[in-house]
Amino acid sequence: MKILLSxxxxxxxxxxxxxxRLFLEEQGHEVVGLGPCAPAELLVAGCLRHAPDAxxxxxxxxxxxxxxxxxxxxxxxxxxxxxxxVVLGGKLGVAGLRQEADVARLTEAGCDAVLGEDLDALxxxxxxxxxxxxxx
Amino acid sequence: xxxxxAADFGRFVAASAAAGRLVxxxxxxxGDPARMRxxxxxxxxxxxxxxxxxxxxxxxRVGDLAAARAAVADGARLNGYPIAAHSPATTRTVLDGLCxxxxxxxxxxxxxRPLAIVRALTAAGLDATEGGPVSYCLPYGRTPLRESVTxxxxxxxxxxxxxxxxxxxxxxxxxxxLLGQLCPPGLLVATSVLECLFFARFGLRSVSLSYAQQTxxxxxxxxxxxxxxxxxxxxxxxxDHHVVLYTYMGVxxxxxxxxxxxxxxSARLAVRSGAGRLIVKTxxxxxxxxxxxxxxRALETAAAAAALAGPPAPGPTTGxxxxxxxxxxxxxxxxxxLHPDLARALPAAFERGLLDVPFCLHPDNAGRSLGxxxxxxxxxxxxxxxxxxxxxAAADAAPLTSAGLLTALHHVADRYDSPRHRDGGDDHDRPxxxxxxx
Numbered sequence: 001m002k003i004l005l006s007x008x009x010x011x012x013x014x015x016x017x018x019x020x021r022l023f024l025e026e027q028g029h030e031v032v033g034l035g036p037c038a039p040a041e042l043l044v045a046g047c048l049r050h051a052p053d054a055x056x057x058x059x060x061x062x063x064x065x066x067x068x069x070x071x072x073x074x075x076x077x078x079x080x081x082x083x084x085x086v087v088l089g090g091k092l093g094v095a096g097l098r099q100e101a102d103v104a105r106l107t108e109a110g111c112d113a114v115l116g117e118d119l120d121a122l123x124x125x126x127x128x129x130x131x132x133x134x135x136x
Numbered sequence: 137x138x139x140x141x142a143a144d145f146g147r148f149v150a151a152s153a154a155a156g157r158l159v160x161x162x163x164x165x166x167g168d169p170a171r172m173r174x175x176x177x178x179x180x181x182x183x184x185x186x187x188x189x190x191x192x193x194x195x196x197r198v199g200d201l202a203a204a205r206a207a208v209a210d211g212a213r214l215n216g217y218p219i220a221a222h223s224p225a226t227t228r229t230v231l232d233g234l235c236x237x238x239x240x241x242x243x244x245x246x247x248x249r250p251l252a253i254v255r256a257l258t259a260a261g262l263d264a265t266e267g268g269p270v271s272y273c274l275p276y277g278r279t280p281l282r283e284s285v286t287x288x289x290x291x292x293x294x295x296x297x298x299x300x301x302x303x304x305x306x307x308x309x310x311x312x313x314l315l316g317q318l319c320p321p322g323l324l325v326a327t328s329v330l331e332c333l334f335f336a337r338f339g340l341r342s343v344s345l346s347y348a349q350q351t352x353x354x355x356x357x358x359x360x361x362x363x364x365x366x367x368x369x370x371x372x373x374x375x376d377h378h379v380v381l382y383t384y385m386g387v388x389x390x391x392x393x394x395x396x397x398x399x400x401x402s403a404r405l406a407v408r409s410g411a412g413r414l415i416v417k418t419x420x421x422x423x424x425x426x427x428x429x430x431x432x433r434a435l436e437t438a439a440a441a442a443a444l445a446g447p448p449a450p451g452p453t454t455g456x457x458x459x460x461x462x463x464x465x466x467x468x469x470x471x472x473x474l475h476p477d478l479a480r481a482l483p484a485a486f487e488r489g490l491l492d493v494p495f496c497l498h499p500d501n502a503g504r505s506l507g508x509x510x511x512x513x514x515x516x517x518x519x520x521x522x523x524x525x526x527x528x529a530a531a532d533a534a535p536l537t538s539a540g541l542l543t544a545l546h547h548v549a550d551r552y553d554s555p556r557h558r559d560g561g562d563d564h565d566r567p568x569x570x571x572x573x574x
Contacts (some may be wrong), residue, residue, distance in 0.1 A: 012317060061194055
């Protein structure tokens with residue numbers, strides 16, 4: 001699968017992105033990386049340009065909920081990207097605890113999965129979508 | 137409410153050093169002014185020789201002041217103090233009666249376009265901050281380097297002319313951190329020196345050179361001595377300067393014992409190598425943004441370890457003539473040789489790959505260099521790209537894998553979390569070397 005990997009708008013963290021690129025490539029995926037601090041507009045432009053099979057957003061700075069929500073809403077506002085699988089991983093808030101209400105709002109906005117730091121879940125999420133893509 | 141009385145940051149650190157006391161400082165920022173004030177008050181009251189910190193939130197850092205204001209309006213919890221969203225009067229209220237000659241406060245941010253932040257801090261009567269045209273651009277976002285250099289030149293001029301009459305504004309280079317880990321020390325030291333030279337050329341008369349604790353105490357000490365020596369050699373004589381050490385900036389130990397031992401090791405390293413100031417990390421670091429209480433405990437732990445470390449080793453400014461010194465000096469001289477104006481030399485150096493930050497994803501970084509942890513625990517170059525320095529001949533040519541990267545990133549945390557690392561000693565009882573990570 002072709003995966004667009006991106007940091008969120010206000011998040012400058014890079015190691016998560018360096019690691020995820022290697023991790024995803026080792027799963028056999030092709031990775032287009034947008035790098036850290038990617039605003040929603042840049043994310044949309046990147047998706048339209050590269051036509052990925054899935055988007056992986058990674059956030060660790062404590063603004064994951066706000067930035068992730070804005071990114072997902074902006075993606076879903078674009079008709080061509082309405083069905084593009086989008087997954088958000090990392091931290092949602094500054095408290096270090098997963099807020100289920102935040103997860104629910106992200107899901108309502110069209111985020112297909114909110115995964116925390118569980119890489120097995122990410123691998124499974126992508127594998128499930130890859131299987132769907134295999135022609136019958 | 138009055139303007140904060142003179143609290144010249146550089147003078148405060150110099151006086152502390154003369155009295156044999158290490159200045160310790162947290163990273164601390166809250167969106168809510170009352171919480172921010174309480175945090176500063178607790179920092180000031182800590183049993184330690186402290187300086188205060190206002191860490192700015194990341195919306196303000198990336199220049200999205202509208203998002204910072206919206207978050208304030210929503211009452212959302214921010215990861216720092218939105219200094220440009222709150223009014224100068226509000227910030228003065230936060231500082232009133234706390235920030236003075238005995239307790240200077242520095243604004244820490246991470247912005248490649250720091251003008252709004254510098255305007256806001258000077259308007260609130262503050263005059264100490266940190267960052268740099270390279271160190272707050274390349275590892276921290278996507279602002280083009282040339283724009284960051286222009287913005288930082290303007291910010292330096294604004295800071296050096298916009299402060300209160302009689303004040304000596306202070307600017308610290310973040311160049312000793314870059315991505316926090318897996319960058320060999322020569323490039324960290326060179327970046328700190330080059331950025332402080334940049335600050336001096338754009339008007340600053342008081343600067344500090346940073347270095348972040350890395351994987352090996354002996355190599356770190358060598359790097360700090362090189363930093364002292366190169367600062368003396370390259371900075372103008374009329375520019376006040378000191379060295380600031382950052383407690384480990386990479387993946388932090390998860391156990392309380394491991395986290396505490398790493399912090400204590402950094403405090404001893406600071407004393408041993410003549411740093412005037414230490415920015416601490418807390419036991420919560422691996423898990424979340426620390427509370428005020430955790431920060432105060434870290435400050436007191438570091439201060440106690442520093443006090444027990446005794447006087448600095450003789451002549452902390454001597455001896456810095458090893459590998460790190462040679463590497464850093466070569467990098468500095470190469471950049472200075474490109475153009476007499478550092479505002480042009482720095483972008484030119486990155487364009488040609490003469491400076492190349494390992495693992496940095498920024499489009500203006502060549503991305504051909506690679507660092508690794510050698511079997512003895514020292515940081516070395518696996519690849520140096522077009523930089524005028526040589527890679528380590530012994531570097532393993534195995535490709536970088538996600539597992540190898542993870543091992544390297546966790547090298548320090550694993551060592552300090554290991555029950556075998558009992559004595560907290562910096563130079564003894566080191567567990568077996570972790571796997572190579574190139």
